[in-house]
Amino acid sequence: MRNESTRQAWTVRLQEQANSGLGIRPWCVREGLTEASFHYWRKSLAQPSTATRLIALPMAAGHPEPMLELRTPHGNVIRLSHHEQVRWLGGVLEALR
Structure with a gap:
């Protein structure tokens, strides 16, 4: 390329x-x-390139509505629906920097 x-x-x-x-x-x-x-x-x-900054989060069963939703100025939406995902928030935000 x-x-x-x-x-x-x-x-x-x-x-x-x-x-x-x-x-x-x-x-x-x-x-x-x-x-x-x-x-x-x-x-x-x-x-860093965008591809290296993305983190996949597993979907939590039993929580159809997010308990926390963040929208970044660049249009990224982060929906967290389980307390385990909230623990990962620091890593997610760091990856989006």
């Missing part, structure tokens, strides 16, 4: 810059890259 190879290439570039001893601007000039691209990829690669 082209996107994955681009991500890998920028991961290598970011590491090369970190190991170079040069600041971002001089390193980008030397490599023929724009600072905007450098900062875009550094930010993009610092964020």
Whole structure:
């Protein structure tokens, strides 16, 4: 996949810059890259992908209505219907960050 190879290439570039001893601007000039691209990829690669942040919760039998429902600004809805699921809430919220 082209996107994955681009991500890998920028991961290598970011590491090369970190190991170079040069600041971002001089390193980008030397490599023929724009600072905007450098900062875009550094930010993009610092964020975990959505697929690694999802947690599956088992449905609790006997509780058709959720006892707690959370809606995030990004449109995620978390419905918890059992006290065991409430214990997992910290992990769920951390995964959505």
